[in-house]
Amino acid sequence: MPTLAVNKKARFDYEILDTMEAGLALTGQEVKSIRGGRLNLVGSRVLVRGGEALLMGAQVAPFPQAGPLPGYDPQRTRKLLLHQREIRRLIGKLEEQGLTVIPISAYTKGPFIKIEIGVARGKKQYEKREAIKKRDVQREIRARMKR
8 A cells, every 4th residue: 555645734733533544536647647646745635525525635746758738627526436434524623613524545456546635623722833843842852772
């Protein structure tokens, strides 16, 4: 399961409460582009509309060898492939106060490209400062242990 893309800001900006795996409906040239590492998940989110889960804001750069693609939108909305019970569970979580669904990472599973999505609660500014302080202390401890 090689990881193709990671949303590093997700774990910093949000507290991940629950994760699940979803397939991704893509065109052929998008699959090749993602396998080449040209996917950006930063700033993207998952919405549920009309009984479908949609990935919005994820940027898939055009596949360079595909040539010019007239009308190609790198940030188009892409459908997430989930079972109805999983979509209903997401709808229930989204109705709770302050929760959102965000993509965490993209990876391959056999011939398929999968997205790990997480139900998350946004962190407050002081929580982010605490995380930075804790990370710096851990880095300092590791540096002193090496010496």
